Amino acid sequence: MRVLHRILVAALVIWALAPPAVAQQPEQREAQPLSREERLQKIEQQKKERLEKLRDRRETTREDLKLQQEKQRERIRAYQERNPGRALPPNLDGVNPAGRERQRGLGRGDGLGANRAERAAGAGQGRLKLQTTRIHNDHNLRLARLNRIKTLATQAGDIETAQKVDALIARENAAFAKSKLQLENRARQLEQRAAQRRQPGNAPGTQQR
Known part of the structure; x- marks a missing residue:
């Protein structure tokens, strides 16, 4: 009897000290799913x-x-x-500088066309810079992968695979050099166009009517 009493007391202590999640599991199993009307509500x-x-x-x-x-x-x-x-300062009149210049009757023969041309050239150069960065990143990533494969093949003694990877690396370098040359030519063309537009009389909006 004493042994059974001790076992019962130990079981009660374990049950009392059980975490809430364990004690709630029977209640959770008894929970019924919501009906269609309750879900809609x-x-x-x-x-x-x-x-x-x-x-x-x-x-x-x-x-x-x-x-x-x-x-x-x-x-x-x-x-x-x-x-x-006195006229309101720019931070109070609510008109941006371009609109203020138009209100003063400017916009023809005043160099604003040249500014627009420079902004357009700058936007083209910005896109070209992003494209150049992307091409460099892709090239470096492909080279890193190919070199990793070549290293593993060399360590495993697979000379044939290492030679094939060497050929792929050479092809990748040639393609990258070609792309880089095209981007440099494009950048040179954009710079030449921007220089031409900066010359007096060549920018749109500066021609006298």
């Missing part, structure tokens, strides 16, 4: 909650915009009180 409730959050976010954004506009009006009013009759 849950989905509708989630939709309503998302709509409420979206509406609150929109209201917050609208209030923030109104507050910013009110602060801007206060700054303009304070500036006009301090400087009566």
Whole structure:
């Protein structure tokens, strides 16, 4: 009897000290799946909650915009009180520099066409630089893989595979050299076009009508 009593006490202690997950497993197994109507109600409730959050976010954004506009009006009013009759500075008039130049009647024969040409050339050079970086990265990655295969083949004594990989490496280097030459020629052409556009009378928008 004493042995059974000790076993029972030990079992009760183990059951009492068991983690919550272990104690909840029978209850979890008894949980029934939701019915179709309950699932639909849950989905509708989630939709309503998302709509409420979206509406609150929109209201917050609208209030923030109104507050910013009110602060801007206060700054303009304070500036006009301090400087009566003076034009608003760029940070208060709300017009970007290009629009301000157009309002002054500029845009023909004033060099703005040359600026546009330089921006276009700069965009082309930027795309070319990204393409060059991508080609270099791809070439380095392929070379690293081929060299790794060659090293493994050499260590395994597979001379034939190592020679084939050497041929692939030579072909890869030749293709990379060709691509690099094409990119350099393209960069040279872009630079020549930009130099021509910078010359007086060659930029679009600078010709006199």
